[in-house]
Amino acid sequence: MKRVAVLLFIQVSMMNVVSVSAEEIQQKEKISLGQQLFFDVNLSRNRTQSCATCHAPDKGFVDHRGKDAALAVSLGDDGKSLGDRNAPSASYAAFSPPFHQTKAGVFAGGQFWDGRANTLADQAAGPPLNPGEMGLLDKVSVMARLQENSQYQAAFKGLYGEAIFEQSNSAYAAMTDAIAAFEKTDFFSPFDAKYDRYLRGEYQLTPQEDLGRTLFFSQQFTNCNLCHQLRALPEQQEETFSNYEFHNIGVPANTKLRALNGVTQSDNGLLNHPNVDDVAQRGKFKTPTLRNVAVTGPYMHNGVFSDLRTVILFYNQYNSRSAKRQINPETGEQWRAPEIPETLSRKELETGPALDDQRIDALVAFLKTLTDKKYEY
Known part of the structure; x- marks a missing residue:
């Protein structure tokens, strides 16, 4: 009886190890996909701008492209649109809580300077469709750009299911989810100052x-x-x-x-x-x-x-x-x-x-x- 119990314990333990390992592998694949998406200029209308353009990793995850007064904001993919707000650093952005009111009634959290995006994924959903930023027309256009890349097709289907490209909303949400996974890594928040x-x-x-x-x-x-x-x-x-x-x-x-x-x-x-x-x-x-x-x-x-x-x-x-x-x-x-x-x-x-x-x-x-x-x- 003891032998049976021990064997069952070993089997369950092995199943847990396999399960955890599978989850870890999937998360690493999602992060890898998010990294590719973060640096992909093809996700902008004229294929000139990626997330990293305005959140450059070698510049503290902000935009240092402009000169003089234009340094304060970001230039859009159209080559002429200038925003009115300074691009916030993407470093440590994962630690901002969802938008809420504190017990004292003070608003806090969210992403962007006005907190209008609740999570990192919500934030990542904004720039690709913003006409003054990456400038793609709609989610269908984004999905079409994603499907141009055979590696993306395989990665998206492997992580989010074979039917992921049947609905543009689903594909778009998967894209922002992967980018958010990448932004939660130590690459953005190393705590090594x-x-x-x-x-x-x-x-x-x-x-x-x-x-x-x-x-x-x-x-x-x-x-x-x-x-x-x-x-x-x-x-x-x-x-x-x-x-x-x-x-x-x-x-x-x-x-x-x-x-x-x-x-x-x-x-x-x-x-x-x-x-x-x-x-x-x-x-x-x-x-x-x-x-x-x-x-x-x-x-x-x-x-x-x-x-x-x-x-x-x-x-x-x-x-x-x-x-x-x-x-x-x-x-x-x-x-x-x-x-x-x-x-x-x-x-x-x-x-x-x-x-x-x-x-x-x-x-x-x-x-x-x-x-x-x-x-x-």
Whole structure:
């Protein structure tokens, strides 16, 4: 009897091993397919643009193609369309939760600056059909492009079933699912920056970086971690440096960009989300991750600031009475008025004292420790 029981146990254990292995193999195949799709320019109307065009892996997963004011946004596949928002980094995007309201009633999560895509797959569904981006006409057109590739045909059928190309909606959903699987890998979120290595005891922060770290997580000297801390406690593993909540921090319109793209309307931010109709949300944007922030400028949702130090000085103006701190160092003029002034998150913005140059430079130094290892050199 014991012998039979042992044999049954071995059989069940072997079945579990086979089952897990099959799932792992399938997931690896899905990730491989997603990787091919992410870099495939054939998924744009004129075959010039892929996901990686605006989320370049060697540039912190942002778009560095433009020059001067055009660097703030992305050029479409048609060679002339310019957006009005800075392409968010795809690095660590997998950690943004689905769009929701917190217990305090604050909107948080989702993808894009306004959270309108609930998941990574939903986000991946947007650009191919956006006329100002990849520009394909419809899902049928996308499916036709996919079927041009015999490797895609085999991979899609193997992962999603022989009938996957019978319905364009199904094929399109499978495509975005595979891309999302790739975006969830360590390729996008390695957690190997100097800061991560410091947490593991593999790197010693410089005195300046350490001061910046202390200031960043302080409840007394800065307001940084009110919005840029995900974990309940500071210095936790896999901190993405965003709580993904939406705020209006008073960013001015990017007038130089508007002169290029011809946009005349204000960007309403969160109010553009299809499920948000509360005017109190106008002008609010999702708090971005600070991972790789040192290599992913220009900054803010419209790319209005070029330098990371300028961003900290912009925040500092809310807490400083100094005339010097009311000047934008990039223009030599006073900080321009917010594009949407009515809904500022004043509680968060006005928390903490003014910062001197030593502390500002220390914060910049600390933020540079959040750069993934592959961008350090």
